Amino acid sequence: MRTGYGVETVRAAERALMEQLPEGALMQRAAAGLAAACAELLGRRVYGARVALLVGSGDNGGDALYAGARLARRGAGVTAVLLSPGRAHDGGLRALRRAGGRAVPADGDGVRAVACADLVVDGIVGIGGRGGLRPEAEELVRAAEGALVVAVDLPSGVDADSGEVRGPAVRADATVTFGAYKPGLLVDPAREHAGALRLVDIGLGPWLPEEPEMEALQHADVAALLPRPAAESDKYRRGVVGVVAGSARYPGAAVLAVAGALSGGAGAVRYAGPAADAVVARFPETLVTAGPPGKAGRVQAWVVGPGLGDDAAAHQALEDVLASDVPVLVDADGLRLLDPEAVRTRAAETLLTPHAGEAAALLGLAREEVEAARLSSVRALARRFGVTALLKGSTTLVAATSGPVRVNPTGTPWLATAGSGDVLSGLTGSLLAAGLPALDAASAGAYLHGLAARRLGPAPLTSIGVAEELREVWLDVSSG
Ligand SMILES: NC(=O)C1=CN([C@@H]2O[C@H](COP(=O)(O)OP(=O)(O)OC[C@H]3O[C@@H](n4cnc5c(N)ncnc54)[C@H](O)[C@@H]3O)[C@@H](O)[C@H]2O)[C@H](O)CC1
Numbered sequence: 001m002r003t004g005y006g007v008e009t010v011r012a013a014e015r016a017l018m019e020q021l022p023e024g025a026l027m028q029r030a031a032a033g034l035a036a037a038c039a040e041l042l043g044r045r046v047y048g049a050r051v052a053l054l055v056g057s058g059d060n061g062g063d064a065l066y067a068g069a070r071l072a073r074r075g076a077g078v079t080a081v082l083l084s085p086g087r088a089h090d091g092g093l094r095a096l097r098r099a100g101g102r103a104v105p106a107d108g109d110g111v112r113a114v115a116c117a118d119l120v121v122d123g124i125v126g127i128g129g130r131g132g133l134r135p136e137a138e139e140l141v142r143a144a145e146g147a148l149v150v151a152v153d154l155p156s157g158v159d160a161d162s163g164e165v166r167g168p169a170v171r172a173d174a175t176v177t178f179g180a181y182k183p184g185l186l187v188d189p190a191r192e193h194a195g196a197l198r199l200v201d202i203g204l205g206p207w208l209p210e211e212p213e214m215e216a217l218q219h220a221d222v223a224a225l226l227p228r229p230a231a232e233s234d235k236y237r238r239g240v241v242g243v244v245a246g247s248a249r250y251p252g253a254a255v256l257a258v259a260g261a262l263s264g265g266a267g268a269v270r271y272a273g274p275a276a277d278a279v280v281a282r283f284p285e286t287l288v289t290a291g292p293p294g295k296a297g298r299v300q301a302w303v304v305g306p307g308l309g310d311d312a313a314a315h316q317a318l319e320d321v322l323a324s325d326v327p328v329l330v331d332a333d334g335l336r337l338l339d340p341e342a343v344r345t346r347a348a349e350t351l352l353t354p355h356a357g358e359a360a361a362l363l364g365l366a367r368e369e370v371e372a373a374r375l376s377s378v379r380a381l382a383r384r385f386g387v388t389a390l391l392k393g394s395t396t397l398v399a400a401t402s403g404p405v406r407v408n409p410t411g412t413p414w415l416a417t418a419g420s421g422d423v424l425s426g427l428t429g430s431l432l433a434a435g436l437p438a439l440d441a442a443s444a445g446a447y448l449h450g451l452a453a454r455r456l457g458p459a460p461l462t463s464i465g466v467a468e469e470l471r472e473v474w475l476d477v478s479s480g
């Protein structure tokens with residue numbers, strides 16, 4: 001599990017550790033790790049490589065200078081471009097010059113040094129950054145196009161805690177981050193600015209809290225979560241997932257949700273809704289209930305919402321499902337009909353799976369506000385309504401009412417295909433029925449769904465294609 005810790009948490013840990021160390025020792029550890037990463041990116045062709053350091057006014061710039069000195073000692077031609085000359089960097093500049101490097105102001109000389117560099121080190125701003133890049137930095141960053149760009153701690157201009165990018169920001173080929181991943185490095189849009197992530201241990205471990213702010217499921221974590229079909233031969237013991245989806249207008253959503261559910265590990269899928277003919281024609285094994293969900297046979301979890309429409313039958317179906325005592329996943333039209341306050345008193349778990357627009361409606365925000373602050377939005381959804389919330393996006397986030405937010409690393413923009421959310425709902429509901437807690441079902445569902453889409457992309461995706469790919473993905477992941 002890749003874990004992320006917020007800026008304040010990292011700073012507190014750094015302060016505690018610095019009290020035990022000689023002045024500047026922590027920065028030397030960071031600089032050593034940064035220099036080693038740069039050397040690797042240069043393919044160990046450090047001797048003769050042209051390196052430009054973008055040096056901001058804080059310790060982020062200090063890291064860059066001391067790393068630059070180490071690269072200069074290995075024969076690189078290193079030029080520090082000082083964005084705001086000040087006394088703060090006397091030590092680093094002395095070290096750089098002693099090693100044969102030089103420093104120039106952020107003017108024509110600086111732009112030229114960057115424009116002909118093989119490697120540019122972004123030491124403009126790190127966890128002390130506020131807002132996007134400033135104009136003089138922007139010009140230098142533009143001059144860096146064509147070079148390898150390594151961001152120090154995080155790409156300058158992104159928000160380390162939220163992953164927001166509120167202005168111009170560096171796009172790095174790699175980011176060398178110190179002590180702990182910051183949540184912003186794991187969440188879009190900042191994640192795509194960071195490039196390949198590399199964590200340098202500077203000894204913060206003992207001073208970081210047990211519980212991180214964020215965690216990203218890896219392959220092995222999901223494999224451990226998946227229900228083992230062989231263990232329960234009896235289909236009813238492996239859980240039956242009920243799917244309430246589709247309408248005369250959208251029968252396809254029912255087919256897609258059932259397709260996802262059949263790939264999710266439950267023993268059987270029970271469909272209750274007006275699109276039974278379309279569903280059974282495609283998936284004859286589906287158990288079908290003609291009447292409302294309340295009259296349906298026993299299920300271990302419900303999925304309600306995809307293509308449901310908003311007529312009286314839809315309202316009744318949602319009410320029936322929420323009145324049940326099993327976990328319920330509410331998606332799509334179900335979210336539009338939902339009175340979120342009504343779910344707080346449910347005995348069993350409720351999982352909401354909105355995209356940004358649906359989350360915005362539930363939170364009374366504009367879609368752009370949710371997109372700009374995804375981490376706080378998914379937490380707000382979970383905590384305000386006492387639910388587990390999955391916020392869809394190219395980085396899907398999952399939050400329970402407390403504990404770390406889960407971030408899905410397999411997300412891909414390809415998933416913004418009509419109907420792919422219906423497949424995800426069915427898949428995740430089936431994992432709920434198989435007994436996974438909502439946080440795990442949603443995390444594993446998003447992981448498998450993203451993996452299936454990645455394997456099919458960049459060919460144009462069909463959602464039914466993603467559902468069919470899920471079977472392959474399941475086998476791959478569960479075989480570890
Ligand atoms: N603290 C430690 O023990 C270690 C820190 N590491 C590195 O230090 C930075 C954090 O350093 P800090 O001085 O707190 O802040 P920054 O260098 O990130 O920047 C603050 C500096 O930048 C100015 N500033 C703010 N916003 C902008 C902006 N948008 N553009 C330009 N300049 C901006 C602000 O005024 C301040 O002067 C951390 O990220 C690590 O890289 C070591 O790595 C480990 C030990």
Ligand SMILES: [K+]
Nearest residue numbers: 122125152156
């Ligand atoms: K930086």
